[in-house]
Amino acid sequence: MxxxxxxxxxxxxxxxxxxxxxxxxxxxxxxxxxxxxxxxxxxxxxxxxxxxxxxxxxxxxxxxxxxxxxxxxxxxxxxxxxxxxxxxxxxxxxxxxxxxxxxxxxxxxxxxxxxxxxxxxxxxxxxxxxxxxxxxxxxxxxxxxxxxxxxxxxxxxxxxxxxxxxxxxxxxxxxxxxxxxxxxxxxxxxxxxxxxxxxxxxxxxxxxxxxxxxxxxxxxxxxxxxxxxxxxxxxxxxxxxxxGREMKERFPKASRTPGNVIFKVEDLQALDPNEATRKVLNGVSFDVRKGEILGIAGLMGAGRTELVMTLFGEYGKVINGKILLNDLEIKPSSAREAINAGLSLVPEDRKGMGLVLIQSILKNISLPNLDQFSSFFRIDADAELKASMQQSKNLTIKTPSLEVAVETLSGGNQQKVVISKWLMSKPSVLIMDDPTRGIDVGAKYEIYKLMNDLAEKGVAIIMISSDLEEVLGMSDRIMVMCRGHSTTTLSVAEATVERVMALATGISS
Ligand SMILES: Nc1ncnc2c1ncn2[C@@H]1O[C@H](COP(=O)(O)OP(=O)(O)OP(=O)(O)O)[C@@H](O)[C@H]1O
Ligand SMILES: [Mg+2]
CATH class of the missing domain: 3.40.50.300 (P-loop containing nucleotide triphosphate hydrolases)
Structure with missing residues (x-):
């Protein structure tokens, strides 16, 4: 040899x-x-x-x-x-x-x-x-x-x-x-x-x-x-x-006009729950409109995931600031409370938070959404299956059936299941933490299309992403985080890679 x-x-x-x-x-x-x-x-x-x-x-x-x-x-x-x-x-x-x-x-x-x-x-x-x-x-x-x-x-x-x-x-x-x-x-x-x-x-x-x-x-x-x-x-x-085919553009075209502000965060400050002297959020302010995609950019460690976890009551100890949904202050102390209030999350760590790996794809997609398929405490199994099949098809989840356990899927397909699950929950505010991590180019395009669809239907989407091209390609406005605080929010027209990087690294503010 x-x-x-x-x-x-x-x-x-x-x-x-x-x-x-x-x-x-x-x-x-x-x-x-x-x-x-x-x-x-x-x-x-x-x-x-x-x-x-x-x-x-x-x-x-x-x-x-x-x-x-x-x-x-x-x-x-x-x-x-x-x-x-x-x-x-x-x-x-x-x-x-x-x-x-x-x-x-x-x-x-x-x-x-x-x-x-x-x-x-x-x-x-x-x-x-x-x-x-x-x-x-x-x-x-x-x-x-x-x-x-x-x-x-x-x-x-x-x-x-x-x-x-x-x-x-x-x-x-x-x-x-x-x-x-x-x-x-x-x-x-x-x-x-x-x-x-x-x-x-x-x-x-x-x-x-x-x-x-x-x-x-x-x-x-x-x-x-x-x-x-x-x-x-x-x-x-x-x-x-x-x-197996040509793909001309990375981002699908969108037509939408954002409405009123539905979600607003004012000067949020929070401490590390395990280390009370360490501030993880140091003044974060932004708002999102109905039917708008707000991108959140920032370097690793800028506090983006900490922000999300704090909004969901799962991490930071809030010491200042307000979270307003539809002009009403909410103070979620757990993810469950946040979800009940109308927030949804596609989390960063799919294994830890997004999925029950030993359960079937069907159950993972439909479990948080069962109320859509239940009447008088009976689950309409046909409707459940039909809606889940549609999602799975939209996102091209590669699987022999929806009954197989999620743990047998490839990594990217697991991520698609997480996304399906939350897309079906019809939230008013959807927060996506690095939604296309590990997803192939073809399926990314499908996810972007679904995000556009949701925004057109009036959902406010907050998308955190480390992929700057993606942030610039998909957002209406971009909020840049640097060392735990929010800097200027840019409209997509004024945002460039250089501008965002300057804000993210603290060179400009
Ligand atoms: N333990 C398993 N049981 C059943 N099917 C499996 C198992 N492991 C992988 N598969 C299937 O084999 C195929 C290939 O999966 P694999 O994980 O190798 O894909 P991949 O190329 O790494 O994808 P990705 O980019 O999403 O990570 C998929 O259809 C997957 O569902
Ligand atoms: Mg793989």
Whole structure:
């Protein structure tokens, strides 16, 4: 075998009940390269990586995988075997234990033990060493749940890198990272590459593929569509390979005229509930009109998610300011109260807050909306199914049926279920925290269309997003947050990437 090739997939086929996740996939990955993989939600990317990392042992799929010159025959404790062979993976969904510290997570199951006890000093020293080596800015002793998703992702990376890796698989590593953190990750990848480590990089962000990869494989419907040198590809070509058709524009056209102000926040200030001296919101003011999309931009850590959680009574301790819905002050002390008042939330962390993973898609979509289908305490199952089917079709949720458990869906399709659930709840104010994170280009377009539809029907939408193009493309006005407070609200006509960045970084106010 060619020594240049570290990895070869040969006719790999993997089936789940009702789904062919991988259909006769064959391609090669060269040693020391950064190899990108992209494709629509449910295309089979994560499944292929799970075969590599031993989640699916070799007797659960057809075809073969040649790794470093020999066939990868992972057996019983396949995940460990894969790790020992030098295959490291950072999964798409966070896998950390929220109540444990960063160090405990990085060395989970591999804690340094001396005389029958864990050597904590050593554990934290080793953690610090890894974090510093790769310039990951996280305190080793911090409890994971107190970190934002961005930092959590860094801990995941540290955890994978602490093994002696030949191949490092990153499954959508940047979907929650800020621009600066993405830059840092790109630097890390370059360092790894110069050390001869092969990286497999899965992402929906095409610009990243062009920035960092040597080669790209596009997958669609479980098949490998093309494997090509990045320098021979263009964005247009990639999108066409991914969705199987041309896509001219990223954002659908909208026609709407916003009405009266329906939701208003005045000088909101709040403390960290766990650390009473730390202000997480330091003067946030904005309003949203009926039928308007207000974008909220800001850097990682600017307080956007803290704002949302505070509005829902789930996080910050409010010490000043007002929240007004229809001119009436509301003081929700739980998400339930906020929802009853008329707010809805598509949360950032779909696994933690959005879904009951072991329940079916149908139940997840319709559960918060059952009152729509109930009369005299009976649930109209047909209406429930029909409405849920319609949503699922609108958002192209890829599944054999609505009865399957949400946990078996691909990451992006899980996110679509979360969105469906709240779109059906017909709220008057809908707050979406990074709604299209991890969603493929085709489905993003569908979500944007649904947002436009809702706005046209008079729903006020607040969209938080780290994707500036998306904020600029979808919003009527844009509120920029910087270090816990709101700066100027811009109309979309006056907003540019430069202007928003200047506000977000505090260069202008
Ligand atoms: N454990 C499972 N049981 C049943 N079906 C599954 C399971 N895991 C994945 N699938 C199905 O296999 C297909 C491929 O899923 P996969 O997670 O590989 O997609 P993906 O390309 O990673 O998508 P995304 O971009 O959304 O992460 C999907 O249709 C998914 O529903
Ligand atoms: Mg995936």
């Amino acid at each position: 060619d020594n240049d090739i570290i990895l070869e997939f040969k006719n790999v086929t993997k089936k789940f009940p009702g789904v062919v996740a991988l259909n006769d996939v064959s391609f090669k990955i060269r040693r020391g390269e950064i190899h990108g993989i992209c494709g629509e939600n449910g295309a089979g990317k994560s499944t292929l990586m799970k075969i590599l990392s031993g989640v699916y042992p070799h007797d659960t799929y057809d075809g073969s995988v040649i790794f470093n010159g020999e066939e990868l025959l992972l057996g019983e404790s396949a995940i460990q075997e894969a790790g020992n062979k030098g295959i490291a993976i950072v999964y798409q969904e966070l896998t950390l234990v929220p109540t444990m510290s960063v160090g405990e997570n990085v060395f989970l199951g591999r804690e340094p033990v001396e005389r029958g006890a864990i050597n904590w000093n050593k554990l934290y020293a080793n953690t610090r060493e890894i974090l510093e080596k790769y310039q990951l800015d996280v305190p080793p002793q911090a409890i994971v749940k107190t970190l934002g998703v961005g930092k959590m992702q860094m801990v995941e990376i540290a955890k994978a890198l602490s093994e002696k890796a030949l191949v490092l698989i990153l499954d959508e590593p940047t979907s929650a990272l800020s621009e600066a953190e993405i830059d840092k990750l790109m630097d890390i990848l370059k360092i790894l590459k110069s050390n001869g480590i092969t990286c497999i990089y899965i992402t929906h962000k095409l610009e990243e593929l062009f920035r960092i990869t040597d080669k790209v494989t596009v997958m669609r419907d479980g098949k490998e569509i093309v494997t090509e040198e990045t320098k021979n590809l263009t964005q247009e070509k990639l999108v066409k390979y991914m969705v």
